[in-house]
Amino acid sequence: MELRIAPQMSVMEKLKILAEGAKYDVSCSSSGSSRQNDGKGIGNTVAAGLCHSFAADGRCISLLKILFTNECIYDCKYCVNRRSNDVPRASFTPDEVCELTMEFYRRNYIEGLFLSSGILYSPNYTMELICETVHRLRTIHRFQGYIHIKAIPGADPLLIQRAGYLADRMSVNLEMATAEGLRMVAPNKHRKNILAPMRQIQNGITENKNEITLYRHAPHFCEAGQSTQMVIGALPESDFQIMSVAETLYEKFSLKRVYYSAFVNVNEDKELPALAGGPPLLREHRLYQADWLLRFYDFKVEELLSADRPNFNMAIDPKADWAVRHLEQFPVEINRADYHTLLRIPGLGVKSARRIIAARRFGNLTFADLKKIGVVLKRALYFITCNGRMMYPTKLDEEYIVQNLVWQNQMGRGEKLPFLADGTSYRQMSLFEMPAFDNDNDKISQYKTLQTSVG
Amino acid sequence: MEEKYLICEDSLEGIFTGIYDAYALREGHERLHLQIGEEENLRLFAEYVHIAPDPVKTDKVARTLQTRLGEHVYHSLCRAAASCYPDKGEAVYKTVVDALTAGSGRRVMENVRNPHVARCFELARFTANEAHYEIEFIRFQELAAVKGTGDSVLFTKIGPKNNVVPFVMPHFADRLSIENFMIYDEHRKLFGVHPAGEDWYLVTAAADFSPGEPARSAKEQEYQELFCTFHRTIAIKSRENRKLQRQMCAYRYQDYMVEFKQKG
Numbered sequence: 001m002e003l004r005i006a007p008q009m010s011v012m013e014k015l016k017i018l019a020e021g022a023k024y025d026v027s028c029s030s031s032g033s034s035r036q037n038d039g040k041g042i043g044n045t046v047a048a049g050l051c052h053s054f055a056a057d058g059r060c061i062s063l064l065k066i067l068f069t070n071e072c073i074y075d076c077k078y079c080v081n082r083r084s085n086d087v088p089r090a091s092f093t094p095d096e097v098c099e100l101t102m103e104f105y106r107r108n109y110i111e112g113l114f115l116s117s118g119i120l121y122s123p124n125y126t127m128e129l130i131c132e133t134v135h136r137l138r139t140i141h142r143f144q145g146y147i148h149i150k151a152i153p154g155a156d157p158l159l160i161q162r163a164g165y166l167a168d169r170m171s172v173n174l175e176m177a178t179a180e181g182l183r184m185v186a187p188n189k190h191r192k193n194i195l196a197p198m199r200q201i202q203n204g205i206t207e208n209k210n211e212i213t214l215y216r217h218a219p220h221f222c223e224a225g226q227s228t229q230m231v232i233g234a235l236p237e238s239d240f241q242i243m244s245v246a247e248t249l250y251e252k253f254s255l256k257r258v259y260y261s262a263f264v265n266v267n268e269d270k271e272l273p274a275l276a277g278g279p280p281l282l283r284e285h286r287l288y289q290a291d292w293l294l295r296f297y298d299f300k301v302e303e304l305l306s307a308d309r310p311n312f313n314m315a316i317d318p319k320a321d322w323a324v325r326h327l328e329q330f331p332v333e334i335n336r337a338d339y340h341t342l343l344r345i346p347g348l349g350v351k352s353a354r355r356i357i358a359a360r361r362f363g364n365l366t367f368a369d370l371k372k373i374g375v376v377l378k379r380a381l382y383f384i385t386c387n388g389r390m391m392y393p394t395k396l397d398e399e400y401i402v403q404n405l406v407w408q409n410q411m412g413r414g415e416k417l418p419f420l421a422d423g424t425s426y427r428q429m430s431l432f433e434m435p436a437f438d439n440d441n442d443k444i445s446q447y448k449t450l451q452t453s454v455g
Numbered sequence: 456m457e458e459k460y461l462i463c464e465d466s467l468e469g470i471f472t473g474i475y476d477a478y479a480l481r482e483g484h485e486r487l488h489l490q491i492g493e494e495e496n497l498r499l500f501a502e503y504v505h506i507a508p509d510p511v512k513t514d515k516v517a518r519t520l521q522t523r524l525g526e527h528v529y530h531s532l533c534r535a536a537a538s539c540y541p542d543k544g545e546a547v548y549k550t551v552v553d554a555l556t557a558g559s560g561r562r563v564m565e566n567v568r569n570p571h572v573a574r575c576f577e578l579a580r581f582t583a584n585e586a587h588y589e590i591e592f593i594r595f596q597e598l599a600a601v602k603g604t605g606d607s608v609l610f611t612k613i614g615p616k617n618n619v620v621p622f623v624m625p626h627f628a629d630r631l632s633i634e635n636f637m638i639y640d641e642h643r644k645l646f647g648v649h650p651a652g653e654d655w656y657l658v659t660a661a662a663d664f665s666p667g668e669p670a671r672s673a674k675e676q677e678y679q680e681l682f683c684t685f686h687r688t689i690a691i692k693s694r695e696n697r698k699l700q701r702q703m704c705a706y707r708y709q710d711y712m713v714e715f716k717q718k719g
Binding site for chain 1: 559562565566567568569573577590591592593594595596597609611626627629630631632633634652674678680681682684685686687688689690691692693694695696697698699700702703704712714
């Protein structure tokens with residue numbers, strides 16, 4: 001017998017509840033997969049991904065990000081859908097999800113589907129529902145757009161494999177950077193259960209690559225790779241710990257992306273911090289900047305942070321911070337330096353470095369040319385020479401450069417730092433120099449256990 | 456020596472014909488200039504020549520550029536030629552001179568030391584960026600089915616600065632290959648039309664044409680409302696950042712997007 005206490009809900013109400021439940025999942029990229037339409041169904045994918053709209057918080061809307069159901073048997077402290085919360089519950093049917101996706105996609109509202117779910121009855125039951133939905137979307141509706149599926153930790157490996165052949169990207173959320181942290185906030189989740197499907201997907205992707213080399217038309221397994229996310233600021237983990245985990249994940253688990261999510265205390269749980277100034281957005285921003293340095297600029301975590309300097313400087317970005325601490329390597333001559341040296345200059349990115357290399361085949365570059373190429377001269381000018389000259393006479397001095405960089409940001413269009421108004425020097429600016437975070441021995445031991453549990 | 460200005464029509468054909476004629480004149484490229492449309496202030500020591508677009512010359516130039524400079528450069532030149540800025544004619548022409556005559560060849564777009572190439576690169580990038588934004592931000596609506604046929608037609612109106620419709624159409628023709636759809640550029644009165652399963656083409660409407668508000672299908676309103684709800688719900692209150700939103704999606708695109716038409 002089925003008891004229905006709540007009346008039948010309309011799709012509109014369900015969408016409201018289930019989008020509400022999914023919005024704290026950050027991953028929203030539709031990149032990494034490139035596929036043409038076969039002329040029989042709808043959709044294709046673009047390697048760089050497309051964002052179709054931007055929400056009021058400035059985050060992109062690329063995929064229809066929804067939960068299949070927000071009913072959950074788990075009771076994670078940070079999650080809005082935990083069992084002990086009294087929130088309206090709803091579940092889609094597979095057909096409703098398919099119809100929404102197809103109709104939104106035709107109108108160019110979205111790039112594809114991001115399907116996550118609370119745990120209904122058991123991980124296997126939930127994973128099967130997700131697979132069934134996506135299977136219908138791919139076969140009955142012949143949808144060829146982007147699909148991102150959450151792998152439910154603890155689900156049967158066969159189900160995860162099946163999902164991998166239907167999806168472009170899969171992800172398992174690590175949630176907390178340390179195993180102890182996870183145990184504290186999510187009593188039903190275990191690090192082992194999270195890493196197992198991650199490893200399985202990684203192996204699946206490697207095997208699939210070999211298969212495709214041999215048989216060109218072999219089906220693709222998670223073409224766009226896998227990603228994960230960590231919550232930032234819920235527990236006193238240092239940036240060094242978080243970045244080390246991210247680096248391990250990129251190297252050992254070949255992840256495409258690690259997302260960082262500034263903690264929002266949705267449940268006002270007494271064991272999690274109440275963040276008076278809102279979520280730690282600036283810290284999240286610094287972590288993303290460092291993440292880019294790892295993936296595209298050949299930086300290593302040890303270069304940016306260390307056990308005695310475990311957190312990022314909040315006043316300047318990690319790359320500028322690295323540069324001012326390594327002034328012996330500057331200034332760099334733009335017309336001579338190799339690609340990797342160019343990449344290390346603040347104000348110069350992957351694109352401008354490539355353009356510089358290409359343009360100097362035709363002759364020596366000047367500062368005016370650099371401006372046209374797209375180099376941010378107001379940041380770069382302290383670190384470069386063109387034909388042996390600097391742009392203005394400047395001092396190659398740490399304090400001087402940092403003051404100028406920070407001042408420019410405050411005056412211009414750069415990052416505004418609310419806490420610099422009172423004239424504090426940047427050296428005092430680490431937000432974590434508080435007694436609660438200052439137990440270094442503890443951090444190192446945590447870091448060691450973390451290394452063993454991840455590696 | 457007197458400067459000579461070739462005045463061409465504002466189109467790819469116009470610019471390519473201008474380039475053909477500039478080479479045909481054999482008078483040295485330093486003194487020759489390509490100009491789009493009439494000059495308001497005529498120069499004293501300059502000669503003005505009007506060039507009528509010619510499909511045969513256009514074809515010849517296009518073929519030469521494709522074979523000698525490659526598809527990549529050719530597409531960049533086409534994008535620059537679709538720009539909204541009037542100095543595009545000169546930029547494209549002098550870039551072609553840099554490539555073919557000065558010898559930078561297939562690498563010409565990398566030679567940003569040449570100011571004309573830098574400008575051409577800039578114009579091409581602007582068009583490419585705008586086309587990319589339109590690909591992201593176009594919102595189709597389903598029109599009411601024509602009586603007798605059950606076929607649905609998707610329609611959208613855009614107002615880009617550059618002539619991006621030709622660069623946007625291939626993307627949607629692949630993605631929505633089984634759909635009938637139309638993209639209408641308000642400023643140029645230009646339609647990109649794609650009948651289901653066939654090739655796409657461009658149609659220019661008469662100067663006094665106005666599409667008005669076409670009748671929409673029965674389900675259209677419902678899906679628009681669903682998407683607006685989704686768009687509102689997905690934002691996290693404690694992270695609200697309207698400035699970032701505006702930075703990522705400018706007001707001039709928002710004007711054409713359903714989710715920004717309703718306040719909220």
